[in-house]
Amino acid sequence: MNDSNKTTEYAVRIHAYGGPQAMVYEAVDVPAPAPGEVQIRQSAIGINYLDTYHRRGIFPIPLLPGALGVEAAGTVVAVGQGVTGFRQGDRVSYACPPVGSYASLRNLPGRHLVKLPDAVGFEQAAAATLQGLTVHMLLRKVTHLRAGQSVLLHSAAGGLGSLLTQWAKRMGLHVIGVVGSQEKLAVARANGCDEVIVGSQEPFAEGVRRITGSQGVDVVFEGLGGSVFHESLSLVKPFGQIVNLGQVAEGLPNVSLADLGPARSLSVCVPGVFAYVRTHPDLQAAADELFGLIADGSLKVHVGARFALSQAAQAHHALESRATTGSLVLLPEGSAA
CATH class of the missing domain: 3.40.50.720 (NAD(P)-binding Rossmann-like Domain)
Structure with missing residues (x-):
């Protein structure tokens, strides 16, 4: 502990744009959640091809050095002033900017989170929240297939x-x-x-x-x-x-x-899933439909490979090889996924 309001944790960050070797696993200070924010102890982190665009600077991140990633699942450990929809102990996931999910602990505005039912594991959620909401968007909003x-x-x-x-x-x-x-x-x-x-x-x-x-x-x-x-x-x-x-x-x-x-x-x-997440009138209802299908076995989530958070560079090598199947996830050291 550095002081009463900060905790030393670990994140994968880049200090300059480049290949997988640009990612550095390092200690970071995480402040207490600000008003409107929720602090999440992350159990599993989703890896998406978008992350490689951020790493390479094709889509620049807001600030260097900075952490990568837009998706994870975990448990609420603290809430900031004014947060009413979440409380300590809630299981949650998210798929949205701002980037920074490659971390063991992070703060995020509560409006970006969705609650996760007990029947869906953290790894399943980290592998399927972004992609599952993308499918929801494609089949419920973008197309009108019969x-x-x-x-x-x-x-x-x-x-x-x-x-x-x-x-x-x-x-x-x-x-x-x-x-x-x-x-x-x-x-x-x-x-x-x-x-x-x-x-x-x-x-x-x-x-x-x-x-x-x-x-x-x-x-x-x-x-x-x-x-x-x-x-x-x-x-x-x-x-x-x-x-x-x-x-x-x-x-x-x-x-x-x-x-x-x-x-x-x-x-x-x-279409862009982040626009869908940002503008959906009831994001939790969309997530509930997705998680309900996962919970009852209608949708099977295939985690193709798991990597420790400190092995994020290896995960990116695997992803960019295009030889993987299913989804890839990062597991913070010591997490219970």
Whole structure:
């Protein structure tokens, strides 16, 4: 203890932008929660590809040095003045800015938190809050899919792809998944994909035409951008939709309106989950739906690998290799996940 209002804890921070080696595991002072804030003892921390953008400076963080991360789950240990919705001992999770979740203890405005039921573990929540709320946004807000319609899902064996596939199948949708290797095919099948295209063995566009008899699909979900986005446009039925969820490969594509219509009558959406979290009229209700499906086994959360918080650089190496399946989590030393 440095004084009565600060506790020495540990965080993974960057002092300059760069590769995984730029991340430093170091002691930090955590003050008492300010008015409106909640202090969380973190048990599990979600790792997302967005974190690599922050680390590299593609999306700069507010201040250097600073901690990375936007998602975690844990227990409330203190509340600031004016906080009424949470109390000490509450189990909570969050998926939102400000960055800084790569830490053993942190303060966060109470409006960003959602309560976590006992039936959902901290690791499950850290792996699924951001991606699960993203799926909620995609299927409840962005698209208007009906049973019997078809979707194409890139990166179907990843954390987001796994949850999206399972939820889509609950809605009665026909899901075509794309994976990068033969090893990921079984994961996509287990998640519920009706058809799986292994991109290393068959160009995905050819695979979709083969599967659909050149009819295409109603919606494409893709997070790669660039040429993958443009090839996917050719696979969407008239009045269908392509949803871009990230730019892992080649950046956000430029789209000519002439490529969308009027003959093809296509729609493009580039939604952001943080806008959804910020503007949702009842975020806890959305989280309750997500956690309820996890609790009753309807959605299975696959944690592909666990790393100690001090091993965050190794976790980023694994994530950027694109050889992982499911979600990755960090566990603060001494935590009970």
